Amino acid sequence: MALQPDEIARLARLAHIQVTAEECGTLTERLDAVLDMVRQLQACDTAGVEPLAHPLDAVQELRPDAVADAESPETLMRNAPAAAAGLFLVPRVLD
Amino acid sequence: MSRAVGAGWETVIGLEVHVQLATRSKLFSDAAVEFGQPPNVCASAIDMALPGTLPSVNENAIRMAVRFGLAIDAQINRRSVFERKNYFYPDLPKGYQTTQLAAPVVGAGRLRIALAGGGEREVRIHHAHLEEDAGKSLHEEFPGASGIDLNRAGTPLLEIVCEPDLRSGPEAVALLRQIHALATYLEISDGDMSQGSMRCDVNVSVRPAGDSALGTRTEMKNLNSFRFVERAIEGEAARQIALIEEGGKVVQETRLYDSEANLSRPMRGKEMAHDYRYFPCPDLLPVIIDEAFIAAERDALPELPAACRERLMREHGLSVDAANLLTAERATVDYFEQVAAVCSAGKMAANWVNGELAAQLNKTGGRLADCPVSAAELGRLIARILDGSLSGKLAKTVFADMWAGRGGVDAIIAARGLQQVRDSGAIEALVDKVLAENAAQVENYRTARPEKRGKMLGFFVGQAMKLSGGKAAPGEVNRLLREKL
Amino acid sequence: MHELSVAQMAQGLAAGAFSSLELTQHFLRRIEAHNGHLNAYISVCAEQALASARRADAAIAAGQQGPLTGVPLAHKDIFCTAGVRTTCGSRMLAEFVPPYDATVVARLQAAGAVVLGKTNMDEFAMGSSNETSYFSAVRNPWDTDCVPGGSSGGSAAAVAARLAPIATATDTGGSIRQPAALCGVTGLKPTYGRVSRWGMIAFASSMDQGGPIGQSAEDCALLLQAMAGHDPKDSTSIVEPVPDYCGQFGGPLDGLKIGVVEEYFADLGDAVAARVRGALAELEKLGTRLVSVRLPRSHLAVPAYYVLAPAEASANLARFDGVRYGYRCAEPVDLLDLYCRTRAEGFGAEVKRRILVGTYVLSAGFYDAYFRKAQQVRRLIKEDFAAAFAQVDILAGPSCPAGAFRFGSKTADPVAMYLQDIYTIAANLAGLPALSLPCGAVAGKPIGLQLIGNYFAEARILGAAHRLQQATDWHRAVPAAEGWR
Structure with a gap:
């Protein structure tokens, strides 16, 4: 069951990763290999088995609703590739 | 069953109402929830999704959701799960929104709305879930660029999803008012629409009256006033009916409502089929709500709008309309009750609160919390009318002075020489x-x-x-x- | 000095045989001499290390010495270090300097340990050979033409070459145990939730777990003691109290039942199997009882993992978008171009492949067949372990199918690479503690024995490993390769 080029394009679009035409061949081949391997799961009978999301049956602890002093935006934003006036900058967002 | 614009058509409306919860800190971080701060000062490392940061769950947000659930007679899910909704947007720092899907805190419930022609209708609430708000993109300041402010990112929202039980714009507004009233009574939201504390997505479809199958629906997102909701619904229903009557077909799409032009248009760039790839958030564990937690919240439930309305009518002999106006927000009831306590005249107090006071608030666009006339002072003003010191007409003049901050009732009466001639x-x-x-x-x-x-x-x-x-x-x-x- | 165990270092420091400054300088000199060839470190923090060493010496002089005070160590470059760049082995974070410490880093700092630097790793911990690191692969000190394993290859190689006495690492599918095995050192993946994930850059949140790598089980126990504990900043961290890991080392192994996992030997080469069985025979001599057990769903662990881990990663890595930190592509023409090129250029091939696999298994129409199915299989695998632990105290088998392999030999076939973790992955799916310790070599390449414990039974497997190491000297073998020495 090989992935079709339009399927690779769909995945790349969802994941927001540019995939060039040259990359597409090898990528498809390797993704196919991985997906073929994981399809072994289909042979396992899992009828009535509750999915397991976390290995331990732990439950969420709740945090008291208190405000802590935050780090300054200058500190937290110092890795920003582009910022001005306390804002992160990106190419114009269209709605 | 009221008919929409074109005769023979029925409009079917579903609402998704986002209520911003009045917690001190964010849903998943201990940063402050505050309006009007300089950009990014209320965004912690978690809200900015810096690498290695992890969420923790605000207990108060869970508590508020449970409180709302109890107020709408809903099932409270003893086990609820946060999930990730994946999409890219600059105001969504993690590249996913943490929300709930399969197991929300609040299950199915119901609300009742008053109908225009009298009577009531039950509106089914499908569920209500907790989720985090996104940040804001600002487009004005920078040519060709947008600035991202994450202060709002992570603010807790309760999304209330209604079944398509509404049939007109006014019905939708009636439901919104109900939810707004509940949220303020329960003290889970400040209810300030102008700050976006309540926003609404509207689904609209039309069908020939009598049909049971639903028509194709369109969605309008982020409407933040009752008036816009009503106009947007009526306009969209009319557009769909006209389209079908001309032989066209309604396309399922998200439309942007332009309140200035009172028109909606398809949204640009959002047409790419969404595939949000929801899955349980592995950084969070299931939230278990036990019986004791629910019982404590149930015991702590305040008087709700319907009960309050009945009580005001009973205790003060108010009309349904007067009681309805007063009970739209908890703050109004509280104010009224203080006025009535000071002047010992419920009906007159109601007239002043619903009349002169409401008119002034409307004119200035202010909120009761910022009202320059305290309830006690308004009570004293009414007492002066009752004891014959002031005529009703003069009292309005005095009220205007009080509003303008020229002092208390008696000081103004003295200053203006308004003492009644009783000799x-x-x-x-x-x-x-x-x-x-x-x-x-x-x-x-x-x-x-x-x-x-x-x-x-x-x-x-x-x-x-x-x-x-x-x-x-x-x-x-x-x-x-x-x-x- | 670099031949000493952590306990011996502490004794030497206490006795004044050497200072922490001298010890630190010694390791820094070794790093300077050998890291150029081995490439175990991405960043070396000489100045900070010397400053911490001086503080540690002052603390020791003041009589405030803990087991790790003044002991040098290395952190895997997946743990955020305030003010020290943290790359996660990726171009995406090549210049990223976190404003905060990971909880593990903060705990070890509080324990007085001296951080020598940040160790190399597969990009975002995705790899079993270190070849996916943006900063080039680490070389295996036993044979520098071979891989050190991954993803914690830098930590394992640094300890093996004695460029650090101990090192932190993380394990999502075998990333501590496999490189520990390939480099001839001891490494422990604790019970899921035992060590806080706060500040540890996420790969697959429901499986990621930090742990120690050292020359011996005793050194690992000392390091784990300082790393472990509940952290309110990590919702998945467990509240269970932390036992005294070394305190239980004295106990006899008499009657301890060790289950030898049949499935783990089915396809194992004779030479490797002989080494593993040799170590098990030694354990038997120490009074344990060996019994054969089955984990019938073992063959499904790798496929389940390669659905679940990429799915979680696809969302965890969505935050790397070039907006708030990290790599940003040059001159993006618009927002979409910014996202797509930043992520295409900032991530390496293996990371992109896993993100795409994760996107696929979560996408509409595939969720039930892949993601949900894998979660169901995950439960079955956990149940297999539960059944086995009803019969025995510890499970044992090989850590990996073979010793270290040559660079490039598996890079063209991702599935062959993934099978490196065939014996280690199940413990991550089930959340169980597991360690790898040396049990000899095949053709000069170390082989690892894996011991898997029940939940929270770190002390038990560390204790068994310690007793085995007291009775044998496989863990004392030093790399014969002279190329780097």
Whole structure:
């Protein structure tokens, strides 16, 4: 069951990763290999088995609703590739 | 069943209402939830999704959701799960929104709305779930660029999803008002629409009246006023009906409502089929809500709007309309009850709160919390009317001064020299003068049948009041006039 | 000095045989001499290390010495270090300097340990050979033409070459145990939730777990003691108290039942199997009882993992978008171009492949067949372990199918690479503690024995490993390769 080029394009679009035409061949081949391997799961009978999301049956602890002093935006934003006036900058967002 | 614009058509409306919860800190971080701060000062490392940061769950947000659930008679899910909704947007720092899907905190519930023609309708609530808000993109300041402010990112929202049980814009607004009232009574939201504390996505479809199958629906997102919701629904229903009647087909799409033009148009760039790839958030564990937690919240539930309305009608003899107006927000009820306690006159207090006070608030666009006239002062003003110190008309002048911050009731009365003329001698002189100047009317009055005299007396009262510059005590004027006539 | 165990270092420091400054300088000199060839470190923090060493010496002089005070160590470059760049082996974070410490880093700092630097790793911990690191692969000190394993290859190689006495690492599918095995050192993956994930850059949140790598089980126990504990900043961190890991080392192994996992030997080469069985025979001599057990769903662990881990990663890595930190592509023409090129250029091939696999298994129409199915299989695998632990105290088998392999030999076939973790992955799916310790070599390449414990039974497997190491000297073998020495 090989992935079709339009399927690779769909995945790349969802994941927001540019995939060039040259990359597409090898990528498809390797993704196919991985997906073929994981399809072994289909042979396992899992009828009535509750999915397991976390290995331990732990439950969420709740945090008291208190405000802590935050780090300054200058500190937290110092890795920003582009910022001005306390804002992160990106190419114009269209709605 | 009310019919929408085109005869023979029925409009079907579903709402998704986002209520911003009034927690101190964010849903998944301990950063402050505050409006109007400089950009990014209320965004912690978690809110900025810096690498290695992890969420923790705000107990108060869970508590507020449970409280809402109990108020709408909903099932509270003992086990709820946060999931990730994956999409890219610059105001969504993690590249996914943490929300709930399969196991929300609040399950199915119901609300009742009053219908225009009288009566009530039950609206089914499908569920209500917790999720985090996104940040904001600002487009004005930078040419060709947008600035991202993450102060709002991570603010807790309760999304209330209604079944398509609504049939008109006014019904949708009635439901929104119900939710708004509940949220303020439960103290889970400040209910400030102008700050986006309540926003609404609207699904609209139309179908031939009598059909049971639903038509294709469109969605309008992020409407933040009752008026826009009503207009957007009516406009969209009309557009769909016209389209179908012309032989066209409604396309399932998200439309952007332009409140200035009162028009909607398909959203650009959002047409790419969404595939949000929801899955349980592995950084968070299932939230278990036990019976004790629910019982404590149930015990702590405040009086809800419907019960409050009944009580006000019973205790103060108010009309349904007056009680409805007062109970739209908890703050209004509280204010009213203080006024009524000070002046011991519920109906009059209701008239002033719903009348003069509401008009001033409307005019200035302010909120009751920022009202310059305290409830106690308004109560004292009404007491001055009741004790005959002020006429109703003069009281309005005094109220305007109070609003303008010129002092308390008695200080203003003194400053303006508005003390009523209660001295019988002075009033008698006035009355005598009026009777002398209107001899013909006096003659008419005296020959008229008793049942007509009531109205005619009003004329003389009016003249006497006018002559006194509004200062004469109306009771005394009345008494003397009757005596002399 | 670099031949000493952590306990011996502490004794030497206490006795004044050497200072922490001298010890630190010694390791820094070794790093300077050998890291150029081995490439175990991405960043070396000489200045900070010397400053911490001086503080540690002052603390020791003041009589405030803990087991790790003044002991040098290395952190895997997946743990955020305030003010020290943290790359996660990726171009995406090549210049990223976190403003905060990971909880593990903060705890070890509080324990007085001296951080020598940040160790190399597969990009975002995705790899079993270190060849996916943006900073080039680490070389295996036993044979520098071979891989050190991954993803914690830098930590394992640094300890093996004694460029650090101990090192932190993380394990999502075998990333501590496999490189520990390939480099001839001891490494422990604790019970899921035992060590806080706060500040540890996420790969697959429901499986990621930090743990120690050292020359011996005793060194690992000392390091784990300082790393472990509940952290309110990590919702998945467990509240269970932390036992005294070394305190239980004295106990006899008499009657301890060790289950030898049949499935783990089915396809194992004879030479490797002989080494593993040799170590098990030694354990038997120490009084344990060996019994054969089955984990019938073992063959499904790798496929389940390669659905679940990429799915979680696809969302965890969505935050790397070039907006708030990290790599940003040059001159993006618009927002979409910014996202797509930043992520295409900032991530390496293996990371992109896993993100795409994760996107696929979560996408509409595939979720049930892949993601949900894998979660169901995950439960079955956990149940297999539960059944096995009903019969035995510890499970044992090989850590990996073979010793270290040559660079490039598996890079063209991702599935062959993934099978490196065939014996280690199940413990991550089930959340169980597991360690790898040396049990000899095949053709000069170390082989690892894996011991898997029940939940929270770190002390038990560390204790068994310690007793084995007291009775044998496989863990004392030093790399014979002279190329780097």
